[in-house]
Amino acid sequence: MFKLYLQLGFEHILDVAAIDHLGFLLVLVSSINPKHTKKLVGLITAFTIGHSVSLAAATLNWVDIDTGIIESLIPITILISALINLAPTKILPKNNRLLFGTVIFFGLIHGLGFSNYLSEAMRNSDKSILIPLLGFNIGVELAQLLLVAPIVIIGSILYNRNEKFNEKLWTYTGSGIGLIISLYIIFG
């Protein structure tokens, strides 16, 4: 059972339909110089903590929120994050606590989105919730790492190879793509 839900979590993130999660990760990664590994790992962990908590809470029926609202909020989190990155004056990054808080909060929203999918996958199943939950979460994490790793590696190579490649270009490229993805989800 663990393996089945691990596979479902993994494939859910790699599916084209889950492009919103890739979009958010892209914006998140692009907001930081890829050489600052510690901060990068910290932020991705914050996002993970956020979505793990809300996924667990929703799956265990501690919270019950309209799925339609959640699905609409997810692209908004990407849009807001991308706009913050693209803003001419830095709004957030100066204040680390606020940055991490925002990422955790947005993670919570994304986790509720996962829970819609997981609850469909567990539909009518009266068996243990914990094993599917754990398997699904780890599957999601593995797939996210698989997606983020090449982005960070490409970023690091570009920084080392090309003097013209600077933090601004990195941020604008990643956030720009993230912005397009979010607008596509909202209006497309």
Place this chain on the structure above:
Amino acid sequence: MKAFLFSLCLCLPFESSLHEYFFSHTDIIEKETTFEISCNIFIDDLENMFEADGFKALNLGTTKEDPRVDSLLNNYVKDKLKLNINKQAASWDWIGKEVSEDLMSFWIYLEVPKKGKTNTFSIDNKILTESIAQQKNIVNVLLEDNTKRYLLFQKASKTKIIK
């Protein structure tokens, strides 16, 4: 900026951005003389599939349901859910169907009479995978010797051998 974000939130098409997920669930439990099969499939997905096949207005799961539905469903499931027990294609008896509590899906009940001890067991599940690209079919198998499997079938999946 704030005004822009606010107006964006207001004009969001809340309903149309809903994800749709496609799952079916099948439990197969081996008892002393039979295999009990219960199969949960979304009604609207079945209706769309039958409609594409030329069966219009079947009114699945309603009081006006077309009398052909049970036999259509039985034939469909027979075609898509394949059990092979002791190297023989298994045939089953149609026990019945009911609408799930939330009215979204059917529970279909089938029974395979056993012929002696189960030495080999394999299964294939193509329910809706040909009409819906994202369809995922989850199958739980519990055999008498306590063999337990949770299986996932999707478009490209092949027959899975349990025993």
